[in-house]
Amino acid sequence: MSATIALLGQPNSGKSTVFNALTGLKQHVGNWPGKTVEKKEGSFVRDGKEYAVADLPGSYSLTANSDEEVITCEYIASGKADVVCILADSSQLERSLYMMADYAGIKVPSFLVLNMADVAADQGKKIDTKVLEEKLGIPVISLSATDNKKYDAFFEAMNRAISNKSMINIAGLEAELQKVDAYAKIRALLPEEGVKSYSPTWLGVKAIENDKLVMEQLKSVLSVAEEKQVEEIRCTSKGALDTGNSKFAWIDELLDGALSEQKEKIGVSKLDKIYLSPFWGKPAVVLTILLGLIGSFIPALPLMGVGSAIDMLKAPVGSALASAGVSDVLIALICNVVIQSFSYIFKMLGFVFGVLLVFGLLEEVGVMARISYVFDNTMAKLGLQGKSVMPFLISFGCTMGGAAGTRVIDNYGQKVLTIALAWAVPCGAAWAVIPMLSSLFFGPGAVAVVVAILLTMIVHMWITAKIFGRKLVKKEDRYGMIMELPPYHKPKWGALFRYVLGRTKDTFFRVSKVVLLVCVLFWALSYSFTPGVDPILCKIGKVIEPVTKIFGLNWQLFMAFVASSVGKEGALGVISALFTDGSVYGAFNDAMSGAATAENLNDILLANVSKPQALAFIFAITFNMPCVVALASTYQEIASAKWTAKIALYYTLGALVLAMIAYHIGLLIW
Amino acid sequence: MKLSEMKPDHEAVVSGINGDARFLSRITSIGITPGCKILVMRNDRNRPMLVYSRNTMIALNRKECVGIEVEEATA
Numbered sequence: 001m002s003a004t005i006a007l008l009g010q011p012n013s014g015k016s017t018v019f020n021a022l023t024g025l026k027q028h029v030g031n032w033p034g035k036t037v038e039k040k041e042g043s044f045v046r047d048g049k050e051y052a053v054a055d056l057p058g059s060y061s062l063t064a065n066s067d068e069e070v071i072t073c074e075y076i077a078s079g080k081a082d083v084v085c086i087l088a089d090s091s092q093l094e095r096s097l098y099m100m101a102d103y104a105g106i107k108v109p110s111f112l113v114l115n116m117a118d119v120a121a122d123q124g125k126k127i128d129t130k131v132l133e134e135k136l137g138i139p140v141i142s143l144s145a146t147d148n149k150k151y152d153a154f155f156e157a158m159n160r161a162i163s164n165k166s167m168i169n170i171a172g173l174e175a176e177l178q179k180v181d182a183y184a185k186i187r188a189l190l191p192e193e194g195v196k197s198y199s200p201t202w203l204g205v206k207a208i209e210n211d212k213l214v215m216e217q218l219k220s221v222l223s224v225a226e227e228k229q230v231e232e233i234r235c236t237s238k239g240a241l242d243t244g245n246s247k248f249a250w251i252d253e254l255l256d257g258a259l260s261e262q263k264e265k266i267g268v269s270k271l272d273k274i275y276l277s278p279f280w281g282k283p284a285v286v287l288t289i290l291l292g293l294i295g296s297f298i299p300a301l302p303l304m305g306v307g308s309a310i311d312m313l314k315a316p317v318g319s320a321l322a323s324a325g326v327s328d329v330l331i332a333l334i335c336n337v338v339i340q341s342f343s344y345i346f347k348m349l350g351f352v353f354g355v356l357l358v359f360g361l362l363e364e365v366g367v368m369a370r371i372s373y374v375f376d377n378t379m380a381k382l383g384l385q386g387k388s389v390m391p392f393l394i395s396f397g398c399t400m401g402g403a404a405g406t407r408v409i410d411n412y413g414q415k416v417l418t419i420a421l422a423w424a425v426p427c428g429a430a431w432a433v434i435p436m437l438s439s440l441f442f443g444p445g446a447v448a449v450v451v452a453i454l455l456t457m458i459v460h461m462w463i464t465a466k467i468f469g470r471k472l473v474k475k476e477d478r479y480g481m482i483m484e485l486p487p488y489h490k491p492k493w494g495a496l497f498r499y500v501l502g503r504t505k506d507t508f509f510r511v512s513k514v515v516l517l518v519c520v521l522f523w524a525l526s527y528s529f530t531p532g533v534d535p536i537l538c539k540i541g542k543v544i545e546p547v548t549k550i551f552g553l554n555w556q557l558f559m560a561f562v563a564s565s566v567g568k569e570g571a572l573g574v575i576s577a578l579f580t581d582g583s584v585y586g587a588f589n590d591a592m593s594g595a596a597t598a599e600n601l602n603d604i605l606l607a608n609v610s611k612p613q614a615l616a617f618i619f620a621i622t623f624n625m626p627c628v629v630a631l632a633s634t635y636q637e638i639a640s641a642k643w644t645a646k647i648a649l650y651y652t653l654g655a656l657v658l659a660m661i662a663y664h665i666g667l668l669i670w
Numbered sequence: 671m672k673l674s675e676m677k678p679d680h681e682a683v684v685s686g687i688n689g690d691a692r693f694l695s696r697i698t699s700i701g702i703t704p705g706c707k708i709l710v711m712r713n714d715r716n717r718p719m720l721v722y723s724r725n726t727m728i729a730l731n732r733k734e735c736v737g738i739e740v741e742e743a744t745a
Binding site: 010058060063091092093095098099102209210238240241243244268276278281319372376380479480481482483484487539 | 704723726729
């Protein structure tokens with residue numbers, strides 16, 4: 001590795017676009033150790049040298065208030081980065097340079113990238129990067145990420161920053177800050193050499209802003225009396241308001257002569273007149289998401305076709321293996337588990353690809369911020385951002401797509417919580433089973449069942465938000481919305497495509513691992529290795545039947561419930577196989593392929609299952625873990641085995657509790 | 671007066687901001703500081719307020735806006 005670059009910028013500064021453009025498919029997404037914050041790293045090769053890129057968590061400033069900000073500060077201070085690339089939005093230069101002003105005074109080389117130059121140009125703004133460069137003392141370039149050739153300038157600036165070890169000239173900022181009485185007093189107490197990578201100017205600013213990390217650091221260089229003095233002086237100031245004023249005054253000074261703009265005209269675009277309207281806003285957002293959902297199927301088709309093609313391999317591969325004298329067990333394993341799983345994975349992968357592309361596009365052009373605004377009040381009740389409404393709606397189609405859709409949620413805790421809640425939304429496969437079973441058992445009462453399911457879903461989400469929210473979205477982090485609505489801009493197709501392809505490839509590998517593992521396990525438990533002897537799963541089911549009956553499920557229904565964790569489509573197949581003396585193994589196959597129910601399924605069900613049992617079963621499979629692919633994609637998206645396991649266990653137990661409640665209510669009615 | 675009491679399409683200058691250190695840091699970092707001009711774009715019930723300041727359209731939660739004091743600009 002010849003150098004490490006860290007990307008720093010406020011949300012909407014185009015940070016992730018630059019990250020994707022630089023690293024392409026070479027990305028790794030994980031978690032910062034011990035924190036519920038996403039860690040994005042990648043690498044690229046340029047002129048034969050390999051560079052590492054760290055995408056620092058999105059935050060508006062460097063004051064250590066949230067986990068994101070603490071991580072960002074600690075990472076920069078650790079000296080892991082050789083150079084920090086600070087990003088700002090050219091179309092809102094004054095405001096978005098705040099991050100640069102907040103960074104000024106940290107002794108790590110940096111350069112400034114003014115992103116979205118195309119949007120600024122459209123608005124009639126002209127920025128002279130040469131003037132800025134002279135005033136700031138670090139390389140400054142303007143970039144419109146639409147154009148890949150412009151990255152030459154990016155690399156040139158980067159290399160210049162590294163070889164010159166260019167630091168921001170903070171004389172102007174210091175002069176502005178000296179006008180603040182409290183700052184001048186605190187600054188006088190601080191050692192001239194600063195602490196680690198922090199200059200006394202930076203430390204003084206953060207002391208005024210009451211930054212806990214900085215106060216901790218100062219303990220090592222200040223006496224107890226001096227520390228107390230700092231506290232006292234701070235109380236005489238207006239904190240971040242004072243230092244903020246100085247920073248913006250400095251920014252104004254910097255932009256004087258560097259930025260020329262026509263008289264701005266503030267208007268609301270036609271699209272915003274609809275999205276931001278108190279009446280039309282919500283319907284427009286819901287419609288946008290639903291159209292996006294339908295739109296996702298178009299790019300999904302090729303991969304779905306691959307999935308179907310793989311499925312057709314089963315018969316020829318099976319007979320080829322049989323004629324080669326391969327044992328029945330192995331053939332079953334290869335055809336019914338491996339090939340079947342990959343067919344399933346590819347079909348789902350197509351959907352993930354489509355969702356990532358379409359909703360990534362909506363994020364890029366600025367629509368997602370409007371969605372956040374419109375649903376802010378509603379979603380805040382669950383401790384979530386307004387954007388969370390999108391994964392919820394997608395989950396009515398497919399939970400895996402919903403999980404993939406949470407990539408636009410920039411707070412990790414809220415992202416995990418959104419997926420945890422999205423699981424409660426009955427997916428397309430559940431909607432195929434619920435009305436059919438309900439109308440069979442309850443006739444016109446089916447409508448009441450569907451309504452009950454929807455109400456249960458809302459209560460379930462509310463309770464789950466309470467249970468998981470406490471840990472994932474801490475109370476002190478539940479701040480009301482303070483967010484910019486960026487101007488609409490053109491998508492960066494190249495970067496978007498590369499990102500979506502990379503993410504789909506990543507999903508494929510991780511999802512395959514989990515799906516194969518789970519499916520082989522289920523297969524081994526449900527396969528009769530000795531003819532005539534019940535498979536293990538069957539034996540267990542029969543033994544624990546007295547327990548499962550409390551939930552209203554006899555052993556056959558419980559097996560179907562277990563199979564529904566693998567794939568909901570197959571739950572009915574399992575029932576029809578088990579009640580007609582078929583094998584559990586065959587039933588499991590059905591669960592994966594979602595086909596093959598007995599023709600006389602209705603009669604079988606009515607003869608063997610009572611109404612309360614049926615009600616219990618409907619609730620059990622609806623609110624069970626959605627399917628093994630949803631499990632795998634949840635793991636892929638949140639990159640935490642611990643949280644994935646917690647959510648899965650919670651849903652399995654929750655479904656049984658709901659089944660029990662439904663069963664006992666059923667017993668009272670019938 | 672409070673920012674939340676402003677009518678849409680009216681312009682004001684921020685005269686004071688009250689809140690804890692964290693709120694002050696967040697509101698400053700999005701560009702709203704004492705002395706800056708602010709235009710109210712929308713002020714609908716059950717929605718965040720929508721204001722325009724420093725070239726940026728900003729959505730602000732209503733509860734948080736209570737801490738923002740403004741003086742209406744006389745046009």
